Amino acid sequence: MAFSYKFFLMSLLLLPLANCENNYLHSCAKNITDNADLQARIMGVLYHLIKVTPAKGFTSSSFSSSGDDNTLYALAQCRGDANADLCSKCVKDAAKALLANCSEQAQAYIWYDLCFLRYDTVNFLGNWMIDGAEIYQTNTVEAQNSSAFIPTVKEMVDNLKSRATMPGANLFAKMVVSNISSLEGVNIYGMTQCTRDMNKFTCIECLDHVEGLLSSDCRSASGCKILYNSCYMRYETYDFFSTLSH
Template identity: 35%
Template sequence: MAEFCNKDNTKLNPQSSSNLAKLLSQLINKTPTAGYYATSAGTGTNQLHGLAQCRGDVTPKECSSCITDAADQITARCPGRPDARIWYDYCFLRYSKDNFVGKLDNSYALFFYNVENVTDPETFNGKLGGLVDEIRSQAVKLRSKGIGKGETKLSPFLTIYALVQCTRDLAAIDCAQCLAIAVGNFPNFCNNKKGCRALYDGCYVRYELYPFFFPLKSANSSIAAASEATSMVAVIRS
């Protein structure tokens, strides 16, 4: 879906590159079991830290496939970089020479949004706001593993579907803060839009007018296809 490569002048040396291969192998092998895994490889200045997480509603098989592809693509798209991250619909993977695990980082974000606007913004935003507040409260609960999802009727014929998730290394207060920042940026990028995805290192927020999380409900596939075909991207760096 999208990636971030640290483009400073630093490159991984041969030992760090070897450690990266070991790190990615561990993430591929360990993440599907619980849907999340964080680890490190190497020592001293050659040490690398990594984290991988799958969306909380996907199966271990889907998780494994996503993480395997993410590990392959992150090295292809960010060759030799000391800090990189990649987002897919079903998973997220990051590695860095700095130990970022357990730390909130909102310095980089991606927003994908549908270019089409809703026809009744006042009703839509009211319904969406209530739904997002509800699932955000789900996500910070200990047993939720960082995920919240739900739906609400917009009309007899339209339903809003939304999902939020934090990486499981974050404390509840950091999860809540990440989600608040992501949702707080909706007016800047997703105002009155039919669909939007906010991708941060520590959290993910998405809403659509068609079902996209599991268990998947039947929907008009043309609506989903049109939404995907007309999406655009905005980038935040701080």
């Protein structure tokens, strides 16, 4: 089994990126140079995430040796509206990128438009506050009539939080706000998602934290993306949902 997943992941490095190569951010920490055992665990969890995630769009995993305290915890999640094929391609791309960029690091995160992967020696599962990593990106174009735009975004985000935590939503929601007073011709596209190791209440806590960053990180930008380890929010004035069909 050890040989099969190592061979599988090494062969993965030889394949071209399939789906998401221009849309990711990654972070690595906790150098583990010469720790071959922990590197084997990274290989093990990535193999598991690649094989299991596409069926349901999410999986969590841990990998350890008997009697050893150095367990590695991991999860992968695809965007809530991605089908199994797109999910599979994205998770493979993400695993390949982590192998290429973080092979000697015991903590790694990677975000794509359609999926998110994470592993760590600290058990973060179910707790959004553990070793949180935060990244934000803004559209360089300023919103027109920010006095009307910003309150509309806040109202939309509150709506998205409610929708994401409804039964059956799997902690994912997206919507379009149109026909906005004082913003003629402007549509606002919004999306939010929590990783599914969260429950409804920890998801809301994480989204509340991210929402609190909107004013400082996004200011009056016409589009903004805030990525946190266990949840994210994004809004734009163009249809970024269409990345699903690319």
